[in-house]
Amino acid sequence: MSATSGSSSSQSPPVMASIGDVGALFQTAKKYEELNVIGTGAYGTVYKARDLHNGGQIVAMKKVKVALTEDGIPLSTLREIALLRQLEAYRHPNIVRLLDVCHGGQSLERDHQLILFLVFEHVEQDLDSYLKRAPGPLSENRIRSMSYDILSGVDFLHSHRIVHRDLKPHNLLVTSTGRVKLADFGLAKTYDTEMKLTSVVVTLWYRPPEVLLGISYNTAVDVWSCACVLAQLHTRAPLLQADCDSQQLHCIFRLIGRPPRHEWPENVAIVADSFPDYPPQDLADVLPRIHPHALDMIKGMLVFDPAKRLTALDCLEHPYFTEEPLK
Amino acid sequence: MKDVIDVMALQSNRRERRLVDYRGGPGHSLATNFIFECGIKLGLQPATVATAAIFYHKFFKEADKNDYDCYVICTSCLCAAGKSRDEPVRLRDAVNVAHNSINRGAGPLELGEEYWSWRGAVAQAELLVLRLLGFNLDAPSPHRYLLHYLRSLQEWFPASQWRSAPIARTAMGFLQDFHHSSSILEYRAPHIAVACLTLALHVLGVSVPLAATLDDDAAWYSVFTKDLQKEKNWEIMEKIMQVYSKEPEPI
Ligand SMILES: Nc1ncnc2c1ncn2[C@@H]1O[C@H](COP(=O)(O)OP(=O)(O)O)[C@@H](O)[C@H]1O
Ligand SMILES: [Mg+2]
Numbered sequence: 001m002s003a004t005s006g007s008s009s010s011q012s013p014p015v016m017a018s019i020g021d022v023g024a025l026f027q028t029a030k031k032y033e034e035l036n037v038i039g040t041g042a043y044g045t046v047y048k049a050r051d052l053h054n055g056g057q058i059v060a061m062k063k064v065k066v067a068l069t070e071d072g073i074p075l076s077t078l079r080e081i082a083l084l085r086q087l088e089a090y091r092h093p094n095i096v097r098l099l100d101v102c103h104g105g106q107s108l109e110r111d112h113q114l115i116l117f118l119v120f121e122h123v124e125q126d127l128d129s130y131l132k133r134a135p136g137p138l139s140e141n142r143i144r145s146m147s148y149d150i151l152s153g154v155d156f157l158h159s160h161r162i163v164h165r166d167l168k169p170h171n172l173l174v175t176s177t178g179r180v181k182l183a184d185f186g187l188a189k190t191y192d193t194e195m196k197l198t199s200v201v202v203t204l205w206y207r208p209p210e211v212l213l214g215i216s217y218n219t220a221v222d223v224w225s226c227a228c229v230l231a232q233l234h235t236r237a238p239l240l241q242a243d244c245d246s247q248q249l250h251c252i253f254r255l256i257g258r259p260p261r262h263e264w265p266e267n268v269a270i271v272a273d274s275f276p277d278y279p280p281q282d283l284a285d286v287l288p289r290i291h292p293h294a295l296d297m298i299k300g301m302l303v304f305d306p307a308k309r310l311t312a313l314d315c316l317e318h319p320y321f322t323e324e325p326l327k
Numbered sequence: 328m329k330d331v332i333d334v335m336a337l338q339s340n341r342r343e344r345r346l347v348d349y350r351g352g353p354g355h356s357l358a359t360n361f362i363f364e365c366g367i368k369l370g371l372q373p374a375t376v377a378t379a380a381i382f383y384h385k386f387f388k389e390a391d392k393n394d395y396d397c398y399v400i401c402t403s404c405l406c407a408a409g410k411s412r413d414e415p416v417r418l419r420d421a422v423n424v425a426h427n428s429i430n431r432g433a434g435p436l437e438l439g440e441e442y443w444s445w446r447g448a449v450a451q452a453e454l455l456v457l458r459l460l461g462f463n464l465d466a467p468s469p470h471r472y473l474l475h476y477l478r479s480l481q482e483w484f485p486a487s488q489w490r491s492a493p494i495a496r497t498a499m500g501f502l503q504d505f506h507h508s509s510s511i512l513e514y515r516a517p518h519i520a521v522a523c524l525t526l527a528l529h530v531l532g533v534s535v536p537l538a539a540t541l542d543d544d545a546a547w548y549s550v551f552t553k554d555l556q557k558e559k560n561w562e563i564m565e566k567i568m569q570v571y572s573k574e575p576e577p578i
Contacts, residue, residue, distance in 0.1 A: 071418040072450045073457065075410040082411055082464040101462045103454065114454070 031102070032061055032119065039126070041170070041184065043191045048122060051099075059099060062118040066190060073114065076189035081116070084186045087160060094153030096173055096183040097121035123173035123181060127229070130174040131236045140291060142178065143233045147294070148321055149180035150226055155312035158219045162186055167225035168206040169232065204248045205238045210306055212245050212252075213268045220306035223315070227301035230294070234287050246270075253278045255286065259304040293320035349429045355397045358383060359507040361428060362401045368424045369416050371409060373503065374470040379408035380506040381466045382456055388512065389459045396448070398425060403452035411464040422446050472520035473502055476551050480524070483536050498527035501567050510566045517552040522563035524548070529564075 032049040038060065039046040049061040066077050081101055088098045100119040125133075127146075138146075150172060157164055164171075164185040171184040208224030210217045231239040240255065242248040249270075253259075257280030264272040283299055284290070290298075297318045300310040310318070347364075349357050359380050366376030382404040402425040409416045422445045426436045436442045457464075477495050501523040505511050511519065525548065528535065535547040546557060 068450075071415065072406065072453050073410070075413070075415050078407070078410045078457070078462075078464070079413070081462045085461070085463050086465045102458055 032059065032117070034061065039170075043187075049119075051119070058122045060120045060122045062120065064116045064118065064187065064190065066114045066116055068112045068114055074190070077116075077187075080187050080190050081118075083160075083162070084118075087162075087186075090156070092153065092156045093179065094149045094181050095156060096123060096181045120183070123183075124176045125174055126170050126183075127172040127174050127180065128169035131169060131232065134236060137236065138233060143230075144291075144294070144320070145326055146174075146178070146180050146233055147230050148316070148326055150182070150229060151312050151315045153180070153182035154222050154226055155316055157182065157185060158222070158312055163188075163217075163219050164222045164225070166206075167222055167229060168203060169229060170203075172229065204243070204245065205241050207248060208306070209249060209252055209304055210265070212249050213265065213270060215265050215268055218306065219311070220309045223301050223309050223312060224306075226312070226315075227298050230298055230301075231287055234290050234294070239286070250275065250278075255281050255283070256302055256304060257281075263305055291320065293318065293323065296320070346431075348431070349398065355387070355392050358397050358401055361398055361425075362405060363503070363506075364428050365402065365421070365424045366405055368428070369405065369409075369420060371405070371414055371416065372412070373499075374468045375408050375412045375414050376405070377468070377470060377503065377506050378412060378464075378466045379404040381511065382408055382460060382464075384509040384512050386456050386459050388509070395452070398429060399445075399448045399452050400456065401425075402449045403456050406449065406453050407456050407464070408466075411466075418446060418450060422449055425449075467516040469502055469516040469519040469523070470499075472517045472551075473498060473523060476520055476524055476548075479551070480535070485536075488533070492531045492533050494524075494527050494531060494533065497531060498523045501526050504570050505567045508566060508570050510569075513566075514563055518555050518559065518563060521548045521552055521555055522560050522567060525560055526564045526567055 031053050032051055035048040035050060035058075037045055038048045044062045044064045047061045047063070049059050051057045051059050066074065068074075084098055085101065087095065091097070098118060098120055100117075102117045102119070104115045104117075150167075154164065154167070162185060164182065165188055166184060167182075171182070173181045173183050175181065204212070206225040206228045208217070208221045211221055228239045240248065240251045242251040253275050258272065258275050258278045261272050283302070284295055287295060287298070297310070297315055297320045300318075301315065303309045315321075347357055347360055349361055362380050362383060363376055366379055371379075379401075383401055386400060386404065402421050406416060406418060406421050422442065423436055426442075426445060427433060436445070477498065480494070481489055502519065505519065505523065514522075546555075546560070548555065548560075
């Protein structure tokens with residue numbers, strides 16, 4: 001047995017100083033040099049940054065504010081981030097790589113706030129800017145392969161019991177080779193408890209009726225949002241644009257028809273009769289020149305009853321993708 | 328087999344010695360004992376306490392043991408493990424349990440300066456542990472594998488023989504105790520579970536029914552895990568036994 005006792009462990013109480021020398025470790029942000037802001041969403045600011053420990057590789061660094069509780073970091077945040085780390089092990093091609101998670105420390109802890117830095121691979125642009133910059137309509141092949149990428153990513157999340165909840169062009173990243181990767185998911189509970197960082201308005205255009213009606217929802221919400229995005233790949237314009245919850249519902253029902261009363265969910269504040277009895281529109285009129293298989297699949301995704309909607313896996317197995325090999 | 332029988336004796340010895348004086352132990356020599364004692368007092372599941380021990384070993388794979396207060400880090404590992412396995416403990420309870428384990432008989436910690444400095448240190452340390460682990464908190468639990476293997480193994484034994492030997496308890500004991508060693512980080516969960524089981528069977532002098540009818544090369548545990556070589560299994564068993572002969576680390 002050794003007689004030396006170097007550490008302070010043998011004497012109690014432990015002093016703050018023993019843990020106070022960790023400045024260097026907490027200065028994690030210094031590992032990355034912030035270059036410029038590339039995105040400001042509702043909950044975080046995303047910076048382009050240089051990874052100084054990795055040959056100056058360019059990364060995307062998302063800053064998220066977390067309120068510390070009496071018991072330290074909230075359980076939900078800890079679990080959400082741990083799950084993102086776990087997912088990372090699969091290196092799914094349609095999920096943005098999460099390279100590192102770090103946080104500022106010490107001084108921030110005093111005002112009971114923690115700034116988390118999620119470090120992602122940097123992807124050229126998001127789908128919103130990709131579509132805005134496209135010189136003309138996308139080719140049928142491009143649309144099909146992008147649709148497949150998006151649905152593969154969504155199916156992957158669903159198979160790990162993660163609901164994205166906010167699929168839209170801003171949260172889909174497009175690489176320089178035209179592959180699509182999902183971003184901005186998995187922190188729903190962290191966000192819920194957190195005040196917004198910015199005043200950016202959350203868009204409703206990709207929300208399914210069950211969310212707008214305020215009832216509980218599941219993975220089917222993502223399929224609805226996907227359908228809106230897929231339709232947008234064809235027209236380069238949002239499918240269902242309104243600026244408040246109720247207008248958004250009108251917009252939806254004008255397209256798919258007001259659901260019959262027996263399909264209207266129970267325990268919802270809004271009654272079916274508050275909407276005119278809109279007849280369903282033919283989606284083919286809204287999406288001219290669309291491939292008939294694509295049309296059929298999107299129709300199956302834009303179904304009012306979430307239980308009757310196609311799943312992401314159903315979509316991946318749809319003739320739209322299986323009849324001809326993807327290039 | 329003499330060696331192995333001794334290990335068995337040590338295993339129980341070690342249990343009796345558990346009421347340790349943490350102030351007396353040099354450096355980190357009692358760190359994992361501390362984690363287990365506090366974890367049990369906090370009412371955490373064995374797999375959660377084991378996860379805390381894993382966090383501790385992982386932390387000090389990266390950090391220098393001289394730089395941090397051992398028991399503050401241990402306490403924060405328990406907090407982080409509790410959250411990661413959805414079994415959160417109150418920071419306040421963790422601090423009190425830790426304090427009372429170190430200062431035996433001292434009574435509850437008053438809400439004074441000492442309490443707040445402990446609490447602040449543990450909260451900081453939790454963030455530090457998370458940072459150093461990069462939020463990789465998914466500790467594949469050998470407990471789950473072991474329980475599963477035990478259940479299958481039980482079916483192979485005549486009920487009377489199974490009841491006459493404490494196979495499950497012995498194997499679980501080895502698994503728990505292996506968490507005192509940082510070499511647990513070097514092996515995969517199913518392999519660790521098999522090694523604990525094999526060691527328990529050896530120690531108790533029990534052989535697996537029908538094992539003799541298997542091909543020479545096939546080990547009885549090949550139905551549980553395909554890729555564990557016999558040599559590797561022995562290596563892990565040796566590492567487990569070393570826990571019982573471990574001298575407190577010189578620091
Ligand atoms: N990995 C990345 N590479 C490039 N740009 C990104 C990356 N991640 C996010 N962005 C850009 O930043 C914006 C906001 O990021 P996001 O993660 O969606 O944050 P928020 O939760 O605030 O919406 C995105 O719309 C996108 O334009
Ligand atoms: Mg976003």
